[in-house]
Amino acid sequence: MRRAEGWIFAPDDARRLAGVRIGLCLLLAYRLSAHDFDALAASHVRFLPHFYMDVFAHMPSPDLASALQALGIAAALAAGLGLALRITLPVALVCGLILNGMLNSTGRVMVRDALLMLCLAVIIAAGRAAGDVWTVRAPNRTAFGERYGWPIRCAMVVIALAYFFASFQKWRYSGFAWVTSDNLRWILYAQPHPNGFALFIADRPLLAHLFAAGALLLETCFPLALFVSRLRWLLIPAVLAMHVAIRIALGLDYSAQGLTVLIVFVNWPVVVDWTRRTLAPTPAPREIAR
């Protein structure tokens, strides 16, 4: 337990936390802009409030949905720039929760943006530390300490648990039959209009078993990415590939989840330093002194 606590609360570079803040805020702004929430509000779908959406007696009006969307996008962009973080980050999160709550209150709860919202909540909990560097006011400041490390590691643990529990539930309810039965084939065939990629897999039982085994193995083993940093080079591209394959085969958009994994696990100061070194002009070779 102490080792786990020592790992979570190890000091880190402030720029890494700032990179995660910028990435998640830009992703939230994009996700909020990608949906037509006022059309959803105007469509008179049956309002089945999920969890906290019980505070609303009916589906929020199209005007309220548009206002929340605009406010949420503006707040997320301002938070990405590091402006008034104690206000902009919570406002962006609340707008995201209500707008996603609208989508979840139409009869089907969507998992896809859940990890993004959870990781944003962790960044809010980081307080001022998330805005110490890489902000409009302090673009080049650097800092290092314990207060910058724990939010990143907490977000990593949440992500690892999300993938692990996705596999845990498969083991729990279906067991190894999730791989050995024709389950994945039936999932692919059950779509109203399966595309060529879905049919290519579904028509080949062995390939379907391989895809199912790969997905289950990947989700079960994902927590290893926390402890064996070299495995991140394998597990994170594999998870992204899985989400792309799901998008193509089933039309389900888990891009927010995949990008959240990428944003949280990438060491942004290393990427920025490497890019600067690579792009810096190479000094001309000096004339050898006689």
Next chain:
Amino acid sequence: MGTAPRYARPFVAIFVGMVVVCALAPLNLWPFSNWELFSRLRGPVESYWEAVVEHHGLVVDYTIGPHTACAPLLRSATDRFGLATDVRIYHVERLLSDRIGAHEEPPYRTLVATCTAKGAGAPS
């Protein structure tokens, strides 16, 4: 200056605890999901219930819940398509493997009841 705030340790414990509890319970307190997506086995037969209404000479069908009563079904059909004289309820079964490539065989339909203003009638 560089130390974690005092609330950080309890926050991490409660937050991570919530993720674990929601998965194990399971509770879907979004965004604390139960992560049950595609966790249950699918079978080769997909079955659902369908309401069929004749509207201006055209047959319109739509999916309904398994225990939909006649009165609300007639009301919603009248709201959607105008005055509906009767609504037929079918149990539909689709054998997912019953296909050749992209071409799928039509599903099997069984007439369960006919809803009229007088009430429900069993198929003759």
